[in-house]
Amino acid sequence: MSLRVLSVNLLKNNRNFIQNAVRNSKGPGVQALALAPYATQVTVQATPAAVQKQKVSKAMKAYLERAKEHDDFMKTQDLEFQIGKRHLANMMGADAETFTQEDIDEAIAYLFPSGLFDKRARPAMRSPEEVFPARKAAEFDETGRPFHSMFYTGKPNFFQLLHDIVEETNKLYDLEERMLRRGNKPDENQKLETAGFQLLPKDQLERVLVEHIADIEYQNFTNAMDRLISLPYSYKSKAFIERYLKPLIDQSKQLEVPKPKIDDQGRQYITTYECLRKTARADVTVRLPGTGKITINGQDISYFSSEECKEQLLFPLNYSEMLGKVDVEANVEGGGPSGQAGAIRWGIAMSLRSFVDQEMIESMRLAGLLTRDYRRRERKKYGQEGARRKYTWKKR
Amino acid sequence: MFRKQFGNLSRVSTHLSRNVLAARVASREAEMSTNAAPAEAATAPPVVNEFRTGVGNPGEHSEVQIGKFYTIPMQEKKQIFSGGGLPKQYEQQIKTFTEACLMVRSPALELLNYIKRADLSKPVVRYVLYGDNGVGKTLSMAHVLHYGMLNDFLLVHVPWAPNWMKRPKESANSASQEGFIDLPFDAAAWLVHFKTQNSKLLERLQLKTSKEYVWSKRESTPAGSSLIELVEHGIARIKYASETTAALISELKQLATAGQCKIMVAIDGYNAFFHPITRIFSDNKQRVSPDRITLTQPFLDITNYDWTNGVCILSVDKIAMTEGYMESYLPRYLLGKEGFEHLDPFVPVHVGNYTEKEFTSYIKYYLDRHWISKTQPGFEEQLKFMSNMNPYTLMQLVRGL
């Protein structure tokens, strides 16, 4: 009996021990852990012979077997990866010790060039922790007693996270109270910068927690985090919060603005090729010292018979106040009038960026002129009359 | 209920517009214009503005007045255009603005210059107005018609020739010519129009027919009867209206060559006479070509160059073609081989889009008449861009503003 208890305690202690040991060790395992801190390498210590006679339930046995298999599998994969890395380094003539992941990517792209569009479909070589999805460690010991106190919720990591958020929030409330009593105010300079950040989206959160989350639960998480961030003293919990924030790309500085060229008459011009909108394809040239002339496929603006299409061409020029100052030439084919007008409008807006200052470019972006409209016709589905419309429902 | 009152009032307003309102409008204009002209009771005084001119007689228009509007007095407008001749939307505009204003533009001026300097003793010169859709051919013709009326020309005016080819009120087999079809109601309508336009002149000139016309066993018009009688006969006896028109026109040709009157022929949409088919069906349900219609013959006749003492102004239009889509607006293409040979030689007059000056003046006129209510800064440029200076497109765009 005591031996059993001892073995259980040994297991428990060993588990923590091993976790810490692995965490502290340096090597390829560290990266994986950074990604999935809640998943650790599965370890099942060999117990003393005396305890092995204890009857383990079939489920527990199967689980232990699976865990062991996965563990061994990961070890072999890791070994293969290391060997492969050395071979690759030898092939490329580089030093095997200092061969980083970037070097591996370059080498593979050189040796196996692929024309596939999706980058995820191309051949790649990465460490097994990145390739295989993280799995949870042993959640309960041999006797079936779970390690995490919230195991029976089904999603212990997630609910632990929610509890942590609440704990932080309460801490900050107390802090605020204390500061108010003393008459202090929160430090404005240290306020959390949330403008360039977004909370982790649901799929990424799932990956971090190694658990499946429902939409409502994600919403709860979002609400709780928002409340935490909105507190005046939230900068005190900055480290905790930043683990769950994702930086957004700065949209305004994303695209490069091309420089205008000079044609034979000495006018500056910019051509935007491949302006697509809904099967229409256009090439648009905008020339700078101009009189506001428009030419579409050789005709003037009466190429479009409907007023709406003409208004679309007017929109970017009017918005950026370059109405009478530039000349526009466009060649367009494919699509219908509306699609062609949209394509030319996008072309004009993109070309005008080179002739206008940064503020105006930002205004145009916010007006939606610079976004490529990728909407296409939605496909008709079987069992329905159209893309969305269902057949008339008859009760009998 | 509100609506009904104002419905009545709008009818009242057209009544008023002729006399009393003219004075009110005049007084309002007088307030606005820089030169306050004294308001007369019966006629609106000519107000001189940057977009209006006081010169009412087209004969006195010159390059100074290009881009400016002049008003046609209501009586003259009724006299010339009550049978057609002005586009429908323009008529509506006249009603709303309570005045008929035409802009003086260079094609019309060019035509007027030619007519003024023409030597009427030589064979008739034919002028052909051509241009894209909606540039102002019909209104230029209206301008020239006004001049003609004021200068004692006898007007032979077909408001829109394709109407006869496309939408005849009724077609009947011709009595006198075998295999031909005539359009009794349309011919009668044209005779009424002719009468309204020229009754005063005809009374004054006392023109007489030269030969006798026998319509049927019992009816005939003796030689030496006045043209007015001939016209009235055609209106009264619709059955013979087409033949009456033919007779009338041949009489007019002889009279003009004899020097008793000068004639101005104005036909809008002339290329309808040369289109291969019309929309009129013969007895055996087949479409006929224009030369089997009795009404085409006299008008083709009068546009020949075998008479003197007159002017011919024709216009060719893409939309005048009865069926099908025409790619080009050039006369040679629209008239086809036959028409071109028939009309050759002629003087082509090109009517184009607005110039900058004309455009600005038009916008100012609209603002004056309260027709444009969105006057944000830069609206003129937007309109210029969207309409590409085309008069018709501009009118359509401004409707909803």
Added chain:
Amino acid sequence: MSMYPSHFAEPSLKKETNRSSASHIPVKAATNDLSDSIFYGELKNKLIKYITKKGNKSLARELLTETFETIKRTQIERLILAGTEKENIIIDSEQLLKNAIENARPLLQLSAIKRGGVKYQVPVPVTEKKSYFLAMKWLLDAAREKDRKVHLPEKLAWEILDAACGQGRVIKKKNDLHRQCESNRAYAHYRWS
């Protein structure tokens, strides 16, 4: 597949200076009916969409243009006949449309709530968007109701003019609705029962 992700922002046509917060948010592409010219109006655009049938938006646009033309003509006639009260007569059709819709917007509407087996008509406040929608829908219904010989632009023009003055069927409908809501005040608490 082609819909935008949820964090994309709607396009806005105002040129504001303070935009530091928005510089990280991507913006959806502007649709084909948005524009900042004199021909575009937000309410006008919405009304065109409500008039559209079977996807024929160009026809709906034509009809609305004709409506505005009719309104303009009537107002110009009134202006000419008015004489002294010139300033009160508005000729701008879009302004009149806005006035008409503002006058016709309901504040409350009745919704059927079932309590104890009985369906009560309970007065319930109306959101802003819904109120605009209801006003425009009533205008169009009233315009389509009348006799078939008269075309939609004229009928719609008369309805708009009436509503802008505060008379006519649409205003009557709104007032009837308000009166009914007032009379059903007693059931208001059923909303939260």
